[in-house]
Amino acid sequence: MHAYINHFLIAASELQSMQVECNGLQKECSALRSDKQDMVNKHQKEKNSLQSECASLRAEKEELFKAHQKEKASVQSQCEALRSEKEALLQKQQQLEQDLVSLRGQNTDLNSKLKVLQESQQELEKSLVAIQLQHQQDNIKLQTQLDEAESRSKALEKEVYSC
Numbered sequence: 001m002h003a004y005i006n007h008f009l010i011a012a013s014e015l016q017s018m019q020v021e022c023n024g025l026q027k028e029c030s031a032l033r034s035d036k037q038d039m040v041n042k043h044q045k046e047k048n049s050l051q052s053e054c055a056s057l058r059a060e061k062e063e064l065f066k067a068h069q070k071e072k073a074s075v076q077s078q079c080e081a082l083r084s085e086k087e088a089l090l091q092k093q094q095q096l097e098q099d100l101v102s103l104r105g106q107n108t109d110l111n112s113k114l115k116v117l118q119e120s121q122q123e124l125e126k127s128l129v130a131i132q133l134q135h136q137q138d139n140i141k142l143q144t145q146l147d148e149a150e151s152r153s154k155a156l157e158k159e160v161y162s163c
Helices: 002-162
Strands: none
Touching: none
């Protein structure tokens, strides 16, 4: 029996040692579960934060896309307006070039006519000078004839009065 008690005491001691070890393992398991739960909570928070950031970035991307589309439409509209303006200016330039060619032709005609008119004016001025000179000479002649006629008239009057 003594061996039985000894054996029982050893078994009880081993059991107690196993129970202490089991309690330690249970505490370690609880700590690991708690750490695991803390990590799961931390990762869940990080996941939620990243999901929120992704949603925010998607919304920002959508806003930027809409703003880009508006800006693109505005720039395209401005480009179309500038193309139309350029086309109108090119047409105006072509019309002005045609007008310039026409005006150059008119200018050449007018210069020719001006030259003819200037030559005619010079001839008319020469004729005028000649006519004025002739008029002067005719006036002098007429004055001389008038003076002679007056002298004769006075002489005749004297003769008539003296007779």
